[in-house]
Amino acid sequence: MLFLINSNKMFFLFIIFFSTLISISSNSWLGCWIGLEINLLSFIPLISNPNNLLNSEASLKYFLTQSIASINFLFIVxxxxxxxxxxxxxxxxxxxxxxxxxxxxxxxxxxxxxxNVVEGLSWFNCFILMTWQKISPMILLSYYMNLKFLFLVMIFNVIIGTLSSFNQTSMRKLMAFSSINNLGWLLLALSVSENLWMVYFLLYSLFIFIMCFLFYIINIFYVNQLFNLNLNFMIKFSILINFLSLGGLPPFLGFFPKWMIINYLILNNLLVMSFIFVMTSLIMLFIYIRIIYSSFMFYNIKLKWSKIFIKNNFLIFINIFSLISSLGLIISTLFFI
Known part of the structure; x- marks a missing residue:
């Protein structure tokens, strides 16, 4: 995906990277605000496209909401x-x-x-918005946390992200609500430990990257395309494995950070909160399995001339990682024995 980006957009990607470093390394709130503003102004040209009305609408919505948040942040400081x-x-x-x-x-x-913003973006911009753009606000949030308020936000994040994922026909909106659900887990990991947050965020970013890359190379934006397109079995298998890892099903690798968070909740007698988080994860797994099960079982017309063959060497890495992820919990537990 990175190799298909022209030099102008690569320039804005570097600015986004350095603006995040400015925010998280600043020793004053004003410096943090400056980093956030540079990040905003560099991401707008990356997502805007004059030839696409959806991209222009998404960039306008993103600019307005981020500007309001920046104004509030600066005003309070x-x-x-x-x-x-x-x-x-x-x-x-x-x-x-x-x-x-x-x-x-x-x-x-x-x-x-x-x-709504994710719905109008390309898969590469969706990946940046769901992963990298969350780093600066979350690290700034760790400097000054109101835990009573954030615990309520975490619970509603996992509930709303799960309930809103039902009956979604757009894959981008499904991934957006999945990101809101995982944001509750990320905030909880951040309140426990920065190291735990880093482990969760790295694994989450890896799964999101693989999912966005797979949807990008097979050009899928809606759920029914998984049913209608005559896709390769290994591509569907990789989507299945990474969906299950993203949902946190053992013994896949995505369960490992959720396991540590649930262990912390139980040790601190937060049983109601752990029950809500576990149940919402199970519902998200049901949503993922329902989609991928239908794509495996529904066969409309199987014609040889409509078979989709994709020759991409990066798919080999994704398939290998999917097999490693299927044994991820076993591998991860060996390091703690």
Whole structure:
């Protein structure tokens, strides 16, 4: 996917990368805001396309929501330093700062823009929006967390991301609501430990990259295309394995970080919260399995001339990783014995 990007978009990708580094390495809130603004202004040209109305609409929606979040963030920071004399211990102030950062990453209760923006993007831009664009707000959120408020946000993230995934016909919207669901897990991992958050985020980004790459090379945007297209069995198998890993089914590799988070919840007697997180993961697995089961079982017309053959050396790596992921929990537990 990276090799198909022209030099202008590669330039904006480098700016996005360095703007994230500016935000997370700044020693002042104003420097963090500057990094967020550079990130916003560099991502807009990457997703906008004058020849595509959906891309232009998505870029406008993204610009408006991110601008509102940035204005709120800057206003609260200035208000604290100039008027409230840097009294960051105020609960209302912490909730306001957390809310502006939650709007940046597309979390509940500011998640309404996220699926609509993802629907108008290409798969590569969807991957960036669902992974890299969440790094800066989440790390800034870890500097100043209101845990009582965020626990409520985590629970509603996993519930809304799961319930909204039902009856979705668009694969991009399905992946967007899956991202909202995983955002609840990411916030919980961030409240536990930054190392746990990093492990979860890296594995989540890897699964999202593989899914977006597979959907990109076979040009799939809607669920019924998985049923109608005469796809190769290994491609469907890779989609199945990565869907199950993304949902957190043991013994796949995606279960490993969720296992550690559930273990933390049980050890700290947060049984109701662990029950909600586990049940929403099971419902997400049901949604994934229903889609991939239908694509395996529904055969409309099998014509040799309509067979889709894809020659891509990167698919070999994806198939190998899918086999490794199927034994991921066994491999991961060996390092802890």
């Amino acid at each position: 200035i208000l604290n330093f100039l008027i409230l004399k840097n009294s960051f211990n105020n609960n209302i102030t912490s909730i306001l700062i957390n809310s502006s950062l939650l709007m940046k990453m597309g979390s509940f209760p500011f998640h309404f823009w996220f699926p």
